[in-house]
Amino acid sequence: MIDSILDDFFWRALIGGLGVALVAGPLGCFVVWRRLAYFGDTLAHSALLGIALSFVIQVPINVGVIITCLGLALALVLFSRSKTLATDTLLGILAHSALAIGLVTLSFMPSVRMDLTGLLFGDLLAMSRSDLWWIYGGAATILCLLALLWRGLLMSTIHEELARVEGVPVERLRLALILMFAIVIAVAMKIVGVLLITALLIIPAATARRLARTPEQMVAMAMLFGFIAVTGGLALSWELDTPAGPSVVVTAFSCFLLISAVGGKQRA
């Protein structure tokens, strides 16, 4: 039974997409809370470079992407220490340079047959069984980390200095969060493509903000809106033969508009 479901690429895409939404919810909340939207975008843009890298050093694509994201995050930390450029300028430089370098590098590899549109905007057909393992393995890792580190992560998000004084290991938690972003980018790439990952992170979280009264409620609702976006988007993609990623984002955005219109004022 399960085997026959997994034989169908649409079901594989849906199951994979729900797995991604499961972690995009909580991480999306952190992106919104910590104002990391552009930072997430920068990491996601570097994913293409990671794909190229994984062919060069012969590792699975997901591993290449995770390594590149972490490398970029490290570069960002080092660059931002000099404080000669504003963070948004720096992020803009790194995001687009990483994307451009990735595209150029891939063009040097004619032997590697890549569906570029699929990489940039997501591809229903690309979801394989091994991808599902990656998604659910990644999701389990992230959810465990979040559960373990929840109070510290929340506290250092609310007030970093207060957290520090209270003995929260702020720096290490920041690293853990970056690692989780790298993982989610590596696995979400399949569903929405590298250009739209940030949208899948922030739109459900922003939608949830209207209705939530506690941080945990916001996370749960962000997951729910993520599920709706993925299900609706894939159905749209299936029916109208539209690209998967944009369809998911359009569905998420529709939810956001709907909740903004009827949700009334922010309550807490």
Next chain:
Amino acid sequence: MNEVLAELSKVSVTLNDRLIVDRVSLSIKRGDIITIIGPNGAGKTTLIKTILGIQKATSGSISLQPGLVIGYVPQTLNLETTLPLSVERFMALSGCDRKGCKQALARTGVAHLSAASVHHLSGGEKQRLLLARALARQPGLLVLDEPAQGVDINGQAALYDLVRQLRDELNCGVIMISHDLHLVMAATDKVICLNQHVCCSGFPEDISHDPAFIETFGTAVAESLAVYHHHHNHRHDLHGNVSSLSEAKAAPTGSGHHHD
């Protein structure tokens, strides 16, 4: 001799090649209320961040009593409004139990707000919430960075009064930064005037006559403080009380009003 909670010895902090704190030595004892005053950019916040361990000292040494619990009240509570958070939850994130959190909120007079969103609090309520949060941890040392910012003048006096009461109840040491010179003089044991280095320090009534203080703050401020002290003693003499410092501190509202 009271036990020493924190001892700073020739602490200097350099940020981006600029000397922010210059060889500051001070010790905080249990029961002390020390107030740091000084002009903008004098390194006050940097100095207390060094005590808190948030900022590393470039040179010099800081020794804290082993196992010392520090309660920190930051300058302002600038919270990201995208994060839904109630007062109760914010307190619980300190890791203290429910009962302790409730008592701390009650002690600082904001118990009625426990279900409210932290984003809907006024400036004064936020400061009291932060104080409650510091209090819930049963601190041995209370560190406050301009606790009365954004609070009206009567509220300020009440807040400083509360800090003094908490010092008595917890038998802790207190070090704080303040701009409100008049209130500081009334509610503190020892004043440190900082301008990168410690330009003068001592009891409030002595410090306003100190040439270094007058040089830093100008004659106008020094004179107004001198007047203030005269008024203060006078007022308490009228009441028939001994014009001791602790009596003066008990009724800072009136004096604050006088100079408003």
